[in-house]
Amino acid sequence: MADNFKYDEDAYEQTLIALLRDELGYRYEYGPDVERDVQEPWHPDMTTDVARINKGVPAEAVAEALRQLTTLNDASLLQRNETFMEWLQGGLPVTVPIAGEQRSYLVRLVDYDQPLANTFRVVNQWRVEELENKRLDMCVM
Numbered sequence: 001m002a003d004n005f006k007y008d009e010d011a012y013e014q015t016l017i018a019l020l021r022d023e024l025g026y027r028y029e030y031g032p033d034v035e036r037d038v039q040e041p042w043h044p045d046m047t048t049d050v051a052r053i054n055k056g057v058p059a060e061a062v063a064e065a066l067r068q069l070t071t072l073n074d075a076s077l078l079q080r081n082e083t084f085m086e087w088l089q090g091g092l093p094v095t096v097p098i099a100g101e102q103r104s105y106l107v108r109l110v111d112y113d114q115p116l117a118n119t120f121r122v123v124n125q126w127r128v129e130e131l132e133n134k135r136l137d138m139c140v141m
Helices: 011-025 046-055 059-070 077-090
Strands: 027-030 092-098 100-108 119-129 135-140
Touching: 011 027, 011 119, 011 135, 046 059, 059 092, 059 100
Parallel strands: 027 119
Antiparallel strands: 092 100, 119 135
C-alpha cells in the first residue's frame, strides 16, 4: 500500500458498502435520501417486507409486532438484545383483536425458508431521533 494512501472512516465505510452491494447483492441507500419518520428506527419498507414474509397474517398483527419492536425498553440492554434475537430467530408472538375476539399470531421478521425473499439493505448515514439524535455511519437491514 502506498505511504500516501489514507484509509479513513469514509474509505472503510465505502469499502464495506461496495462489498455488501456488489458482492452480496444488498440494496444500497443513502440514509438522508430515504423519506421516513426519523423517530422510527426501521426502514419505511419494513412493514411491507414483514407483511410479505407473513402472508395470511392480518395487517393489525404485523403493526403490533413492529410496535413491540420499538417499545422494548423496560429491561436491561442485555435482556432487550436477548429478546430481540429470540424474535429475530423464532418470530414475534402477538395478540390482536380481530372481529371482536383476541387472536394470536407469530410474526416472522426474516424468511429463513426462502432467504432470497428477504430484502437486504445497507444504508449509510442513518439517523434516528430518540432521546437524542443518533447517526449511524452504516446500518445493515
